[in-house]
Amino acid sequence: MSEQYRIIGKRIGGLDEKDKVLGNVIFAEDYTLPGMLHARVFRSTRASALIKRLDLTRAKALDGVVCVLSAEDVPNNESVKNVVGQTTEVGLLEATNQVLARDRVRFYGEAIALVAAENLDIAEEALELIEIEYEDLPAIFDPLEARKPGAPKIHGDNNIISAWKIRKGDIEKGFAQADVIVEKSYRTPRQEHAHIEPESGVSWIDDMGVVNIRYAAQVIEHYRDVAAVLGLPDSRVRVIGTIIGGGFGGKEDITVEIFLGLLAWKSGRPVKLTYTREEMGFARHKRPPYYLHYKTGATKDGKLTAMEAKLVSDAGAYVYLSPWILIYSTVHATGPYFIPNVKVDANSVLTNNIMTSAFRGFGGMEVAFAYESQMDELARKLTMDPLEFRKKNFLKKGDETANFQTITSEALLPEAASKALAALGGKGKGSKHKKVGRGFACSWQSYGRMTYLHDTSNAWVNLEMDGSSVVRSGIPDLGGGQRESLRAIVAEILGLKLDEVHVISTDSQVTPPAGTVTATRALYMSGNAARLAAENVRKIILDQASAMVGVAPEKLKLKSKQVYLAENQAGPENQAKKLSLVEVIKSCAAQGKIPQSLATFKAPFTEPITTDLIRDPVFADFTFGAQAAEVEVDTETGEVKLLKYSTAYDIGQAINLNRVEGQMEGGAAQGIGFGLMEDYIEEEGIPLTWNLHEYLVPTSKDLPDIETVVLESRSGKGPFGAKGIGEPAITAAAPAVINAIRDAIGVRIYHVPATAERIFRALKGKREK
Amino acid sequence: MDVICAGKRSITLKINGRERSLEVRPNEILLNMLRERFNLMGSKYGCGIGECGACTVLLNGRAVLSCQILAISVAGQEITTIEGISRGASHSSHAGTAPAGTLHPAGTLHPAGTLHPLQAAFIEEGAVQCGFCTPGMIISAKALLDKNPDPNNEQIKEAIRGNMCRCTGYTNIISAVKSAAKRMLKE
Numbered sequence: 001m002s003e004q005y006r007i008i009g010k011r012i013g014g015l016d017e018k019d020k021v022l023g024n025v026i027f028a029e030d031y032t033l034p035g036m037l038h039a040r041v042f043r044s045t046r047a048s049a050l051i052k053r054l055d056l057t058r059a060k061a062l063d064g065v066v067c068v069l070s071a072e073d074v075p076n077n078e079s080v081k082n083v084v085g086q087t088t089e090v091g092l093l094e095a096t097n098q099v100l101a102r103d104r105v106r107f108y109g110e111a112i113a114l115v116a117a118e119n120l121d122i123a124e125e126a127l128e129l130i131e132i133e134y135e136d137l138p139a140i141f142d143p144l145e146a147r148k149p150g151a152p153k154i155h156g157d158n159n160i161i162s163a164w165k166i167r168k169g170d171i172e173k174g175f176a177q178a179d180v181i182v183e184k185s186y187r188t189p190r191q192e193h194a195h196i197e198p199e200s201g202v203s204w205i206d207d208m209g210v211v212n213i214r215y216a217a218q219v220i221e222h223y224r225d226v227a228a229v230l231g232l233p234d235s236r237v238r239v240i241g242t243i244i245g246g247g248f249g250g251k252e253d254i255t256v257e258i259f260l261g262l263l264a265w266k267s268g269r270p271v272k273l274t275y276t277r278e279e280m281g282f283a284r285h286k287r288p289p290y291y292l293h294y295k296t297g298a299t300k301d302g303k304l305t306a307m308e309a310k311l312v313s314d315a316g317a318y319v320y321l322s323p324w325i326l327i328y329s330t331v332h333a334t335g336p337y338f339i340p341n342v343k344v345d346a347n348s349v350l351t352n353n354i355m356t357s358a359f360r361g362f363g364g365m366e367v368a369f370a371y372e373s374q375m376d377e378l379a380r381k382l383t384m385d386p387l388e389f390r391k392k393n394f395l396k397k398g399d400e401t402a403n404f405q406t407i408t409s410e411a412l413l414p415e416a417a418s419k420a421l422a423a424l425g426g427k428g429k430g431s432k433h434k435k436v437g438r439g440f441a442c443s444w445q446s447y448g449r450m451t452y453l454h455d456t457s458n459a460w461v462n463l464e465m466d467g468s469s470v471v472r473s474g475i476p477d478l479g480g481g482q483r484e485s486l487r488a489i490v491a492e493i494l495g496l497k498l499d500e501v502h503v504i505s506t507d508s509q510v511t512p513p514a515g516t517v518t519a520t521r522a523l524y525m526s527g528n529a530a531r532l533a534a535e536n537v538r539k540i541i542l543d544q545a546s547a548m549v550g551v552a553p554e555k556l557k558l559k560s561k562q563v564y565l566a567e568n569q570a571g572p573e574n575q576a577k578k579l580s581l582v583e584v585i586k587s588c589a590a591q592g593k594i595p596q597s598l599a600t601f602k603a604p605f606t607e608p609i610t611t612d613l614i615r616d617p618v619f620a621d622f623t624f625g626a627q628a629a630e631v632e633v634d635t636e637t638g639e640v641k642l643l644k645y646s647t648a649y650d651i652g653q654a655i656n657l658n659r660v661e662g663q664m665e666g667g668a669a670q671g672i673g674f675g676l677m678e679d680y681i682e683e684e685g686i687p688l689t690w691n692l693h694e695y696l697v698p699t700s701k702d703l704p705d706i707e708t709v710v711l712e713s714r715s716g717k718g719p720f721g722a723k724g725i726g727e728p729a730i731t732a733a734a735p736a737v738i739n740a741i742r743d744a745i746g747v748r749i750y751h752v753p754a755t756a757e758r759i760f761r762a763l764k765g766k767r768e769k
Numbered sequence: 770m771d772v773i774c775a776g777k778r779s780i781t782l783k784i785n786g787r788e789r790s791l792e793v794r795p796n797e798i799l800l801n802m803l804r805e806r807f808n809l810m811g812s813k814y815g816c817g818i819g820e821c822g823a824c825t826v827l828l829n830g831r832a833v834l835s836c837q838i839l840a841i842s843v844a845g846q847e848i849t850t851i852e853g854i855s856r857g858a859s860h861s862s863h864a865g866t867a868p869a870g871t872l873h874p875a876g877t878l879h880p881a882g883t884l885h886p887l888q889a890a891f892i893e894e895g896a897v898q899c900g901f902c903t904p905g906m907i908i909s910a911k912a913l914l915d916k917n918p919d920p921n922n923e924q925i926k927e928a929i930r931g932n933m934c935r936c937t938g939y940t941n942i943i944s945a946v947k948s949a950a951k952r953m954l955k956e
Contacts, residue, residue: 013892020900021888021907023811023851030810195935196823197901245813245901246935277816479899479936659894662937666898669938692820692933700926701938745826 007492008720009712012484012656015499016243016477023627028200028216029241033270037066039263040123041273042130043283044105047352047685047728048139048152050101051103051112051132059115064122067267068130069114071102074189075231079601097318099229099258104137106154106317107354108281108686111757116271141685143314143349144291154350156315159314162323162348163612164330167404174306174341178297180381186294186370187736187751190314190680191287191359191673192280192689194697197245199284203260206238210509213260214240218252218476219516223508225254226261235260241476241506244517249358249669252518253285253320280689286680288313288348288356289324290329292370298378298380302392306339308375309333311346311367313356320357322348327450327609328363331618332400334372336413336444337393342402344739352685358518360670364445365731369675369752372441372735376742386739387417390442395624397715405617409723410713412650417442417626423646423707424630430744433636435641437744440628446619447520447724448717451606457525458512461490461533462596463541465589467561467581468500471533474514475526476506480726481659482522486530489719493534495559495581520724523655524620527682527719528601536597544593545584582722621717623728625649627668627736633744638760640676640741642702648709652716652723663725665706671733673698675752780844784809793840800824800835803850811851811904815933822932826850827903832912834931843851851904854885854911886956887911890949891942898936906932910946918944918954 019025056068071077077099101112113130117123138152145151146159153159175181201215203737213226223239230237244251246356256273261272275284293310311329314321326348333344379386394413400406421440430436449455460472471490477483483503491501538558545563546553557564563584565577588595603620630644647668654660677696681688689695716723734752742748747762775794784807791806803809803826812835815823819837826835827849884892887907891897896906906929913920913928920928925946926939934942 010938011895016900017892017897018884019850020903021884021891022811022855023904025900026810027813027901029814030804094812193935194933195899195901196821196933197813197899198815244899246899248935274814277818277821481898523790659898662898662941664894665938665940666936670935691818692816693818697933697935698938699930699933700943703939705922705943706938706940 005492006164007488007498009654009657011658012488012498013658017610025243027245028214029274031214032272033202033203033204036270036272037116037118037263037267038120038123039114039116039271039273040127041111041259042115043278044101044108044110046105046134046136047108048137049105049134050137051101051105052135053131053133054112054456055131056113058131059126062122062129064118065115065118065126066118066269068126068262069100069262069266070112071098071100073266074099074229076229077102078755095255107352107355114259115265116267130473133633138230139352141350141351141353141682141684143312146349146422147312147347148352154352157351159382160347161319161350161560162326164326164346165612166330166342166344166402166614169341171306171308171341171343175297177299177305179300180378181295181297182374182377182381183295184374184750186292186373188290188366188369189678190751191358191678192680192695193248193250193359194692194695195246195250198275198280199251200275200664201256201260202270202272203264204270205264205268208381209236211237211261211265212240213238213257215240215260215670216244216251217241217258218244218247218478218518220474220476220506220508221516222254222257222514226258228320229258230261230265238509244476244478247415247478248360249362249518250284252358252516255284261398277692278690281695282354282687285316285320285355285357287359288325290366292362292367294370296374298382300382302382302384302389304337304393306341307334307339308343309551311344314353315348315350316353316355318348318355320355321358323759324450325363327614327618328446329367330614331403332364333367333371334377335368336395336411336442338395338399338626352681354687360727361445361730362519362727364443364727365671365734368441368443368731369734369738372443373738373748374734376439377738378558378746387421390417395444401616403614403616405619408621409621409715409717410650411624412711412713413442413624415624415711416624416650419709420628420646420648423648423709424628424644428630429634430632430641434632434634435744436630436632437740437742438628438630439736439743440626440641440737441732441739442626443728443732444622444624445520445728445731446622447728448603448620449519449521450618451604451620452608454605455515455521455600455603457514457524457529458598459486459514459526459529459533460512460596460598461530461537463537463585464586465492465582467585468502469494469496471501471503471530472511473503473505473526473530473590474508474511475522476517478517481656482517483525483615485523485527485655489527489530490534492653493531493538497560520727523722524718524724525601525603527655527722529599529735529753531719532599532601533597536599537595540588540593540595541581541584545579548579548587556765562656597604605702621723623649623725623734625652625728627732629736631740631744632739633741633759634747635763638756638763640754640759642672642704642737645704646707646709647729648711649711649728650711650723651725652718653712653714653721654710657710660710660725661708664708664729667729668706668733669698669703671730672703672737675734675737675754677702677753677754677755778841780841782843782845783847787847795841797840798836799838799840799843802840803835809852813901813904814942821903822909823905825932827912830912830915832909843912851908854886854907855883855888886952887914887946887949890945890952894941894945894948896937896941896945900933902934906934906942914950914953917949
């Protein structure tokens with residue numbers, strides 16, 4: 001693997017890992033400034049109500065309280081107006097978000113007021129002194145009911161905030177050709193990101209009057225949102241991103257940054273705001289829950305003929321990214337299969353529940369649970385081996401998807417599925433009440449943003465006078481090694497050692513805009529931008545060396561701070577025929593040719609979608625793979641023990657093998673949690689799972705060793721043929737586990753997570769039949 | 770302010786091998802004391818109720834949750850944080866790359882005597898991603914290895930069950946603890 005590269009594809013350890021094991025990293029919450037205030041947010045305890053009276057007098061009067069703000073103190077009290085992805089079909093959006101609720105609250109936990117005080121104890125005491133009176137309004141919590149005409153309206157006069165559909169072929173003809181049809185309904189839950197680091201940041205006004213916000217940000221471009229709320233030019237707000245203690249989409253939407261900007265602006269003092277774990281639990285967005293209805297048909301020799309899917313997602317009380325997530329679900333709804341006749345109808349609906357938005361997997365994993373459950377049941381009906389059945393239908397390079405997008409990279413699905421299954425090894429036996437079963441699932445997930453968003457990323461690369469290099473890129477480091485990947489790419493291209501390259505990232509006024517660390521786009525976009533910039537710098541050096549020695553630049557090579565004049569770089573006879581890089585740089589400098597480059601990488605552009613019918617390419621490319629599980633189910637209690645687990649993906653080309661495997665293992669773990677145990681519960685809009693003893697995520701005791709199989713087709717659109725892996729790694733986990741449970745006990749779970757209680761009830765239902 | 774500050778008590782305790790005396794409020798949490806009074810920022814707030822393990826420190830060699838302990842209650846005792854387990858490590862040693870499986874052999878990229886073997890193993894085995902749970906995780910692993918120098922997989926899982934990691938899936942963390950145990954047995 002990767003023999004052709006010195007650095008790319010190896011196991012790379014960066015400087016930040018060392019500081020992480022030493023406890024040296026200054027995370028968002030670890031930062032303090034002289035005279036800093038501490039902030040807290042006052043939040044709604046009603047899901048749907050009018051605010052009849054809000055009295056801040058007593059809170060303001062408390063000794064040590066410096067600043068108390070409500071909606072009337074906010075210059076522009078609207079945030080997150082970005083609703084790209086909204087179709088014109090369902091009317092223009094009226095679900096404008098409020099920074100602080102003014103007259104009405106629409107979900108439990110909505111922010112109403114902000115307090116900043118000399119210390120946290122005082123800020124908390126001040127929250128207790130805020131007086132509020134509500135008048136309850138009708139509320140609706142079920143998205144299926146909320147679609148109906150008579151339902152209480154959350155905003156405007158239509159709760160359906162997004163609608164997408166796909167039409168391919170003739171669905172009725174397709175089902176008529178089918179020998180077997182499986183038709184079932186599925187449900188997926190809200191999921192909490194549960195990153196271990198809470199949302200946090202510090203803000204201050206600098207000596208140029210710029211509002212600085214240093215916080216755990218997946219999207220540093222939110223400086224624009226803060227500027228809009230404060231009524232300042234964009235250039236007066238600066239976001240300095242931190243090393244992030246986990247995000248998974250949880251730090252993608254607006255969290256603390258606008259509150260921090262407001263409080264620093266109004267108080268003139270530095271301010272720190274860190275959400276409590278409970279606040280993360282009940283006030284910050286979740287993965288949207290889905291209702292999915294699937295009908296899939298196949299011929300008796302195992303060819304898929306038709307698939308119809310109806311999807312409804314719960315957007316919660318405000319529009320964040322649920323319309324985008326719904327596009328992902330719609331496009332990915334078929335799974336990685338060629339199906340000649342397809343019909344998909346999808347809605348996202350407002351309710352008085354907590355708002356939903358980005359979470360790793362972003363619409364792709366909810367449908368994966370349904371389509372892979374369907375594939376498993378179809379194979380059973382056909383009495384075919386589930387892998388052989390899938391092999392007859394896998395998408396491959398050159399095939400067209402249901403939205404008429406041609407797959408232009410390799411899709412190593414047969415290899416991934418076979419290797420994932422093989423990695424499980426010998427099968428366990430089980431006992432009378434402990435049944436052992438195996439299952440697997442395949443999936444696809446796009447990497448890179450939707451192409452109609454015209455995504456770009458910039459990177460700046462130079463060579464210093466001593467031959468070392470500096471890279472500047474706005475991309476935040478989410479813990480996935482985003483900075484290290486840029487370092488590796490530039491070191492590889494400029495022939496340097498890793499520690500001769502320094503990466504400066506994630507500062508909106510220092511680093512060239514590189515876009516978000518979301519949508520599995522960081523390596524694809526910023527990696528390509530860094531590659532382009534490094535290649536430009538190499539060209540400057542080789543052109544200069546060429547002029548210095550009169551040899552064509554294509555005959556020159558750059559390695560180990562030397563420009564070699566011969567093909568055989570290592571030969572001792574050629575040692576004399578080389579120029580030192582430093583010599584060349586000095587020569588460049590003498591002539592004013594600075595070895596530096598600012599490069600822009602542009603993703604393929606497509607026209608914006610203008611109707612709710614998706615019939616054109618939406619994504620640049622996809623990552624394909626499979627996951628496999630062996631479970632033991634206790635038929636007396638319904639408890640599931642995961643015995644073995646494997647995950648196999650074609651990631652195109654590993655840049656840092658440690659980080660690829662890390663993404664694959666961590667994605668699997670989070671997907672297993674989604675499939676087996678993570679259940680975010682709300683009752684009548686009141687969240688009940690606020691902290692980590694109520695909302696259970698996998699611990700070391702819940703997971704087996706996860707085997708990873710890394711395939712490299714080198715066919716991706718990223719640097720060196722890489723594909724993205726962050727989100728694809730999560731998508732196939734839940735159906736793999738659910739298919740294994742089906743194999744073990746003969747009962748299928750249609751509503752994840754498959755808790756012991758759900759399995760027990762399903763087993764009881766089967767016995768009673 | 771006066772109310773909150775009332776009833777301060779003087780305590781003396783050992784933190785990372787050094788004797789310290791200070792006045793603490795009766796309601797002062799050990800985690801906050803370490804972070805705010807001694808700038809020991811490696812121990813983290815993750816949940817505040819003892820569920821996530823990010824605040825784990827050693828109390829007389831035993832792994833405890835510092836967000837659940839009052840500072841006043843550890844008077845006269847010995848606390849070790851992540852900052853106290855390395856052997857004089859600094860920013861000066863640089864990381865790099867090596868062929869698969871041989872990353873950072875101890876004594877080359879990280880000069881011998883800087884990182885604790887657990888810290889070195891966490892880097893080598895790819896057990897660190899975002900790094901937020903890492904200090905607490907390493908402290909729990911150290912408490913295990915100090916008691917049981919040659920643990921099996923199940924014993925490692927048991928020792929870190931209270932330390933949540935949302936990035937890794939634990940596989941590489943368990944490998945790192947095993948690898949560190951091997952190295953420490955040889956030393």
